[in-house]
Amino acid sequence: MVHVVLAGADGREFTGGEGAFDVEATSVRRLILALDQRFPGFGDYVERRMAFAIDGVIHQDAYGAELAPDSEVCLIPKIGGG
Amino acid sequence: MSKRHISTTVNGDAAEFLAEPGATLLDALRDELRLTGAKEGCGSGDCGACSVMVDGRLVCACLMLAPEAEGRRIETIEGMAQGGRLHPLQQKFLEHAALQCGFCTPGLLVAAKALLDQNPDPSETEVRYWLAGNLCRCTGYDKVIRAVMDAAADLRQVRRAS
Amino acid sequence: MTDVMDRPALKVVGTRPIRPDGVDKVTGRAQFGADFHLPGMLVGKIKRSPHAHARIVSIDTRKARALAGVKAVITAADLPDLASQEYEAGESASNLRDLSQNCMARDKALYQGHALAAVAAVSAQVADEALDLIEVVYEVLPHVIDVEAAMEPSAPVLHAHLFTEGLAERPATASNIAKVNRLGRGDLEAGFGEADVVVQGRYTTKAVHQGYIEPHACVAQVSQDGQCQVWSSSQGQFMVRTYCAKILGLEIADIRVTPAEIGGGFGGKTTVYLEPLALALSRQSGHPVKMVMTREEVFRATGPTSGAVIEVKLGAKQDGTIVAADVVLKYQAGAFPGSPVGAGSMTALAAYDIPNVAITGYDVVTNSPKVAAYRAPGAPISAFGVESAIDDLARELGMDPIVLREKNGVVSGVKAVYGPTYRDIGYLETLKAIKDHPHYAAPLGPNQGRGVAVGFWFNVGGESTAAVHVNEDGSAVVVTGNPDIGGSRASMAMMAAEVLGLPVEQVRPIVADTASIGFSMLTGGSRTTFATGMAVTQAAGKIVEDVKRRAALIWDTTVDKVAWESGQAVCLDATKSAVKPLTLAAIAAQAGRTGGPISAEVSLNAQGAGPGFAVHLCDVEIDRETGHVTVVRYTAAQDVGRAIHPAYVEGQIQGGVAQGVGWALNEEYIFDADGQMENAGFLDYRVPVASDLPMIDAVLVEVPNPRHPFGAKGVGEAPIVPPLAAVANAVRDALGVRMCDLPLSPPKIRAVVDGLAS
Numbered sequence A: 001m002v003h004v005v006l007a008g009a010d011g012r013e014f015t016g017g018e019g020a021f022d023v024e025a026t027s028v029r030r031l032i033l034a035l036d037q038r039f040p041g042f043g044d045y046v047e048r049r050m051a052f053a054i055d056g057v058i059h060q061d062a063y064g065a066e067l068a069p070d071s072e073v074c075l076i077p078k079i080g081g082g
Numbered sequence B: 001m002s003k004r005h006i007s008t009t010v011n012g013d014a015a016e017f018l019a020e021p022g023a024t025l026l027d028a029l030r031d032e033l034r035l036t037g038a039k040e041g042c043g044s045g046d047c048g049a050c051s052v053m054v055d056g057r058l059v060c061a062c063l064m065l066a067p068e069a070e071g072r073r074i075e076t077i078e079g080m081a082q083g084g085r086l087h088p089l090q091q092k093f094l095e096h097a098a099l100q101c102g103f104c105t106p107g108l109l110v111a112a113k114a115l116l117d118q119n120p121d122p123s124e125t126e127v128r129y130w131l132a133g134n135l136c137r138c139t140g141y142d143k144v145i146r147a148v149m150d151a152a153a154d155l156r157q158v159r160r161a162s
Numbered sequence C: 001m002t003d004v005m006d007r008p009a010l011k012v013v014g015t016r017p018i019r020p021d022g023v024d025k026v027t028g029r030a031q032f033g034a035d036f037h038l039p040g041m042l043v044g045k046i047k048r049s050p051h052a053h054a055r056i057v058s059i060d061t062r063k064a065r066a067l068a069g070v071k072a073v074i075t076a077a078d079l080p081d082l083a084s085q086e087y088e089a090g091e092s093a094s095n096l097r098d099l100s101q102n103c104m105a106r107d108k109a110l111y112q113g114h115a116l117a118a119v120a121a122v123s124a125q126v127a128d129e130a131l132d133l134i135e136v137v138y139e140v141l142p143h144v145i146d147v148e149a150a151m152e153p154s155a156p157v158l159h160a161h162l163f164t165e166g167l168a169e170r171p172a173t174a175s176n177i178a179k180v181n182r183l184g185r186g187d188l189e190a191g192f193g194e195a196d197v198v199v200q201g202r203y204t205t206k207a208v209h210q211g212y213i214e215p216h217a218c219v220a221q222v223s224q225d226g227q228c229q230v231w232s233s234s235q236g237q238f239m240v241r242t243y244c245a246k247i248l249g250l251e252i253a254d255i256r257v258t259p260a261e262i263g264g265g266f267g268g269k270t271t272v273y274l275e276p277l278a279l280a281l282s283r284q285s286g287h288p289v290k291m292v293m294t295r296e297e298v299f300r301a302t303g304p305t306s307g308a309v310i311e312v313k314l315g316a317k318q319d320g321t322i323v324a325a326d327v328v329l330k331y332q333a334g335a336f337p338g339s340p341v342g343a344g345s346m347t348a349l350a351a352y353d354i355p356n357v358a359i360t361g362y363d364v365v366t367n368s369p370k371v372a373a374y375r376a377p378g379a380p381i382s383a384f385g386v387e388s389a390i391d392d393l394a395r396e397l398g399m400d401p402i403v404l405r406e407k408n409g410v411v412s413g414v415k416a417v418y419g420p421t422y423r424d425i426g427y428l429e430t431l432k433a434i435k436d437h438p439h440y441a442a443p444l445g446p447n448q449g450r451g452v453a454v455g456f457w458f459n460v461g462g463e464s465t466a467a468v469h470v471n472e473d474g475s476a477v478v479v480t481g482n483p484d485i486g487g488s489r490a491s492m493a494m495m496a497a498e499v500l501g502l503p504v505e506q507v508r509p510i511v512a513d514t515a516s517i518g519f520s521m522l523t524g525g526s527r528t529t530f531a532t533g534m535a536v537t538q539a540a541g542k543i544v545e546d547v548k549r550r551a552a553l554i555w556d557t558t559v560d561k562v563a564w565e566s567g568q569a570v571c572l573d574a575t576k577s578a579v580k581p582l583t584l585a586a587i588a589a590q591a592g593r594t595g596g597p598i599s600a601e602v603s604l605n606a607q608g609a610g611p612g613f614a615v616h617l618c619d620v621e622i623d624r625e626t627g628h629v630t631v632v633r634y635t636a637a638q639d640v641g642r643a644i645h646p647a648y649v650e651g652q653i654q655g656g657v658a659q660g661v662g663w664a665l666n667e668e669y670i671f672d673a674d675g676q677m678e679n680a681g682f683l684d685y686r687v688p689v690a691s692d693l694p695m696i697d698a699v700l701v702e703v704p705n706p707r708h709p710f711g712a713k714g715v716g717e718a719p720i721v722p723p724l725a726a727v728a729n730a731v732r733d734a735l736g737v738r739m740c741d742l743p744l745s746p747p748k749i750r751a752v753v754d755g756l757a758s
C-alpha cells in the first residue's frame, strides 16, 4: 500500500479532513484514479493543484512515475517560481 | 506641429534626422536613426540606460531634446568597438561576466568609458560613485566594478607601452 | 542517456567561458522588446484608471476614434468576457477571467493604473491625444490597500463573487480573504508547554517591485488571414502564446511568438499585460502595433510582490532544541487572488526540523496592482519574520546563531515541514561554509553589527524541449525554448559541448520562437539550467549514440565496438587496428552517406529538482546622525548542486543579495490617502545603486543533485530569501534594538537612535 500524506489543509475538503491514508497504486496515474474513486472530485483537484513528493523527490504532472509498494507520496501544492 | 531637421555627427559620421520639437535625443537615436543600443529604462534621468556622449560629455539621452543635438558630436554604444575590435571595457565586461540580462550594459559601458577617459586610475569607490547613476538590477554591481577596474588597469598598461 | 557526472574530468562544465550572446550585448546590437521595428507600425497606448477603486459607469471612445491618425480603440468590450476558469500555462494555474480583467478592466477599476482602454495611432503624440479624448464616467468606491485592513469584515469588498476558500464551512458573505491555508504537524500547545524559552514578534514588509530595468514591450501583428505574430520580452514565449490565445479566444496554431532579449524579469515577466491588447489593436487596425510601457506604468500596473504581516512565535528548550513554532502570514494579493502566501508558508520553516508546527497563511485581495511572481515568490517575506525570531532566540539562549541553526537544521532523511522527506540536500555544509569563512570571525568596527540568516527555495523542473543539430563541419547548434535572462544560453552550450566533446565556442545556442521548437515552460522557478539543461544533455547524448552508430558503419564494425572519447569515435574492434579515431567533424562530413543530417530533439518533463539552501552573513554600519544604514561587508553561501558556469552562478547570488538589500533598506510602495502610488519612478522608489553596496562574496557549496546529469540545482531564487533578515539582524546587532518593519529607512533608524539617546 502506498502511504499518501496531505501536507497542509489543501484538499481536505474532499477527504473529510483526513490527512493521511493508504491507497493501492503502482503509478501516479493509478494513484490519481484511486483517490478520485475514494473521494469523488479529489483526483481532479489533485491533478490541477498538487504536486507529488514521491519518497522525497518532487514530481509535477507525472502520470508515469512508478510507486513502490511502500512508497510515501506527499501531496503538496504545485510550486511555481520567479 | 512640424518636425525640425537636425544635423549632427553620430559616432564620427554626419547624421541627419527629423524630430518633433518635444522629442528627446533618445527618441531620435532609437526611432529615427534606429540606433537602439541606448535603452529607455525610465525616461526621467534616473537609470542611465540611455547614456550617450554629447560633445565629450556624458548625458542621459532621455533628458536632452532632440533639436538640441543640432551641430553636436554624439557618441553611442554602437561606436565603441573600433574596426571590428571590442573596446577593452567591452572585452572585460564579457570576461568578468559583468552582465546578466544586458539591458543596462550599453549605458554602463558608455558611462564607464567616460570615467576612464578622464580618470585612468580610479579607486573602487570612485568607480562606484561615478556609476551610481546607472542602475543594474541583475548583477549586484560586483562584477561590473571588477570589470571596470580591470579594464582601467589594462588601458594604463597600453598607455604606458605606447 | 549519457551520464557524464561520474566522469572524473569535466572539460567544459565548471569553467568560465565568454557567453555566446555576449558580444551583441556589449555592442548594443542585442534586440530587446522595444528595439523591434516593423514598417507601418503604429504606437499603442493605454488609458488607465486614476482611481484605486471605482465602478466603470461608461466609457465613451467616439471622440478618440474620430481623431485623425487614430487607427484602433479597444476596451474590455472588444475582448471575450471569460468565465472563471483555472488554466495551467507555463508554471502554475491562473484564473483566465482574472488574467483578462487585469489586462483590461471590465466593470470595475481595482487599482490606480488599471487599464481601461487602449488606442493605436500613427504616432505617440496622436495616441496620447486620443487617450485624453476617451471619456470615462466613474463611480468612485472606497478602497483598501493595507492587508490587515482589507481582512476586516467592514472593509470595502473588491469582488462580490469572492468567498474565502479553505475554511471548514463555505462563508455566507463575500470577503477580501481569498484563501486561508494551513500547514502543520504535531501538537502546538504541548510543544510550547515543553519550551523553556519563548520568543515572538510581529513583522511587516511593504510591497516591492521586481524592478527590471527594461519596461514591458512588444510588437504584435495580425494579418488579414488571422495569423498572429508577437515579438515580446517575456520569461516565456509559450506562456505569451497560451495567454494571448485564451484572452482573445484564438487558436494556438494561429499565434507565433518570438522572444526578444529580455531586460530582466525576476518573475515579473511570467504573465502578460500588453501582448493581448497589442494583438487586439492590430486586428482592428490592420497594422502592426508596438506597445512599450513607461517606467511609471511599470510601477503602477505590473508586479509587485506582496506587502505582508508576519507573526512568529518560537519555543525552545534551554539546550537550543526548538520544540514549537507558530507562524501566521498575511499577504497582499493585489487586485485579484493569488499572492505567494502558499510558497511563503511552505518555505517559512523549511530549514528547521521542528516537531510541533502550525503555519497559517491568508491570501488577501487589495486595491493595488495584482502581485506577480518575484524571485522565490513569498519566501523572503516569511523568512524575514522567522529568521528575525530565530536571531532573537539565539540571543535569548546565549547561543551562536549558526550553532542554533545547526542544532535544528534539516538533513537528508528528515521530513520537511511542507511534507516531503529531504534528499541530497547541502544545508549543513552551507552553514559550515559561513561558519568557517574568515568573515564570520572578523572584528567589527564602531556602529557596526553583524547578522546571519538562512533561506530556502524548492527549485522546480517541468516541461522543456531542446534540439541539437550538428552542422556539416562538426560544429553544433543548440535550440531551446527558454528566454535567456541571466546567461542560460552559456550553460546550455556548455552542457552540450561537454557531452559532444566539442570546444564550447563550436556550439551556438539559440532561443527559438514558438513555431521552431517544441513546448517549454517559461524561464522561472530556477528551472532552466536544471530542466532544459536535462533536455539539452539528453539530446546531445542521442547525438553521441547516433554518431557512434555512423562510425561503426564507416568502419564496417558493430556499434558496441565504438567508444566516444574526448569528442571522437574510437574504434575498439581489434581487427581494425589501423583506423584512426573519427572526430565529429569527420563523421559530419559523411553524414549523407551514413543516414542523413545529424540531429536530435528531446522533450521531457523534468522531475526531481533539488532544493537550494542559502546562508548569508551581513555587516552593516549605522550613521547615527542621518539614520543611514550601509552594508559594509556581505558573504553569501549557497548549495548550488554543481555550478555549470560558476561566474553566472555567482552573479545570480550577487544580484539576489542586492535586490534583498534594497527590500530591507529602501524599497517600498508608498500610497497616499486616495490609494495613489506616490513614488512611481526610480527617483523615489530607490533601488540599490553601485555606491550603496560592497563587493558581495559568493561562496559556492556543491552537493550534487543526482537527478541531474551534471548535478545542477536551481540557483536563481534562494539568494533573495535571506538578505531581508540578514540585514535586519545586523541592524539589531548594531543598535541593540529589534526593528520589525521594513524597509529600515533612515527616518525609522533615526527614531530608534533618538529613542535610545533620550
Ligand code: FES
Binding pocket: B039, B040, B041, B042, B043, B044, B045, B046, B047, B048, B049, B050, B051, B060, B061, B062, B063
Ligand atoms: S532612460 Fe534615461 S536615465 Fe533612464
Ligand code: FES
Binding pocket: B098, B099, B100, B101, B102, B103, B104, B105, B135, B136, B137, B138, B139, C213, C263, C264
Ligand atoms: S544586467 Fe540586467 S540590469 Fe544590468
